[in-house]
Amino acid sequence: MTDKEKIKIDDFFEGRNDLAEIFKQAAQQQIEDNGFTERVMQNLPDTQTAMVRRLSRIWSMFCIIVAVGLFFAFGGWQVLKGLFFGGLRMLLGWLEVFAITAPTTEININLWVILLLAAFVLVVLPYQTYRKLSATL
């Protein structure tokens, strides 16, 4: 093709306003999503890492179920109950001794410190434990 012919072709494409307009319109044409993205997202395959993560989760669940089963099978509940009630008895005994001896002691007892300690033990510690367990599971 000679340079002259090339110029004619370029002129044809750039000089024709209706053609330029058509290409411009085509360039600006936005195709509506119309559920396309949802279809793509539904058809995404599991990647290798996602599969490993899923298997790891299934394995964790299996281990937990086996552990809970063994716990009850070997009387773990009784041990736990014994520990709980033993601890409770100790705590009550300690409180009883404290209540009897507190008026006779010369140590200055701050009620707020006791309340804060109790709140820490009863609220913060269980909450932290719950968060850690949730993250693990």
Next chain:
Amino acid sequence: MTELNDIALVTQVAVFHNKRAFDQLVRKYQSPVRRFFLNQTLGDEQLSDDLAQETFIKAYVNITKFRGLSSFSTWLMRIAYNVFYDNVRAKKQTEDIDSFAAMRQTSSTGDSNLKMDIYAALDLLKPDERTCITLQLIDGYPIEQISKITGIPDNTVKSHLRRGKEKMTIYLKENGYDR
């Protein structure tokens, strides 16, 4: 800014398998990708959507291979280009794609005669020529970007563009578009 945003989303997908981030990428690029396929298939919407879906799935599976050497859109269009040519090779659909009659039945976007004539002119081009022409005239990519997307050397892209425009000019002139 857009590229940085894209890279942040790609990182979210690649490292944390964040599907919401990928959802955003699909929403952002579905229009240019589907438009690319519509132009290559001369308006076959069903085929275009299938190929576009395949493109996004391939992008998701291979997202860790995106190195950021080019923009995400160029990388995605390269996948789209490969998907289209894999499809052409595998199913030998060139004849179907080149069948302008089939396009007339499926296209709902080509209402005006002029637009139909443009599609008819595009139908005369070889697939590589059509890809180069549509990437330049419709998607507005410069020659270097077209070369990156198609893997065709710059000079060959220029040849395809020249030959494509020549064929289209002849056809359009014969159909009364001569000034």
